[in-house]
Amino acid sequence: MASERIRAIQNALIAKGFLPGEVDGIWGRRTIAATKEFQKKMGLEVDGIVGPNTIIALFGENKSLPGGPLLPWLSEAQQLLGTKEVLGKRNNPVILDWADDLDIHYSGDEVPWCGLFVGHCVAATMVDEVLPSNPLGARQWEKFGDPIEPRLGAIMVFWRISKTSGFGHVGFYTGExxxxxxxxxxxQSDKVCFTWISKDRFLKARWPRTAASLGGGQAIVKMNRAQDLSSNEA
Incomplete structure (x- = not known):
């Protein structure tokens, strides 16, 4: 659904005379730049985010974006499902590339990379967003962006081992x-996947500051859990 929404935006931009690059369902820099150019021409807030006003300008008053609002950082995370560490001394070059793109010294994927994953998803799709000074540190994400209540797409920070250990985990809310x-x-189990984490371990939910036009995204998503709780994400 995420890639379908992005393709719809890319096609709408092309129809309006703006060039997002290939219609590939990926929220990349060319699509962001085309969105900003469109917003500037239409007198909208130039943030590269397809919020309610940009959706109306692109699709008209009586149409909506297929599948609901686009949260580009969550779309990127969904496209990376299944990405995993390489066992042994080798490393997954995809994970190493995330660190290179963020100009982070990263010795290999045996080092916990939940913060790196979140940093990649945010930086790749929200080019003006300021990341924590040390994105690798999961607890550093407690200072990211703006505070928000847990909801779809929120950056969720948890403690790990103990609340006072300084160790943590960070990922994206998709339900509860x-x-x-x-x-x-x-x-999470050495890969990008969904897992369930106890609310007792929850510390903070944060929202990208440059995505304010999205109004905080969709409200809470209630689900039935059919999976054991995660106890360690190192």
């Missing part, structure tokens, strides 16, 4: 039940 959050994150 009465006792746990469903998190899309990296370094």
């Amino acid at each position: 039940d009465e006792t746990a959050f469903r998190i899309l994150g990296g370094n």
Whole structure:
């Protein structure tokens, strides 16, 4: 659904005379630049985010974006589902490339990479967003962006080992039940996947500051859990 929404935006931009590059369902720099050019021409807030006003300008008053609002950082995370570490001394070059793109010294994918994954998803799709000073540190994401209540796409920070250990985990909210959050994150069972984390471990939810036009995204997503709780994401 995420790639379908992005393709719809790319086709709408082309129809309006703007060039997002190939219609590939990927929220890349050319699509962001085309969105900003369109927003500037239409007198909208030039943030590269397809919020409610940009959706109306692109699709008209009586049409909506297929599948609902686009959260580009969450779309990127969804496209990376299944990305995993390489066992042994070798490393997954995809994960190493995330660090290179962020100009982070990263010795290899045996080092916990949940913060790196979140940093990549945000930086690749929100080019004006300021990341934490050390994106590798999961607890550093407690200072990111603006505070928000847990909801679809929110960056969720949890403690790990103990609340005072300084160790943590970070990922994206995709749902919840009465006792746990469903998190899309990296370094979960050594790969990008969904897992359930107890609400007792929750610290903070944060929202990208440059995505303010999205109005905080969709409200909470209730789900039925059919998976054991995660106990360690290192």
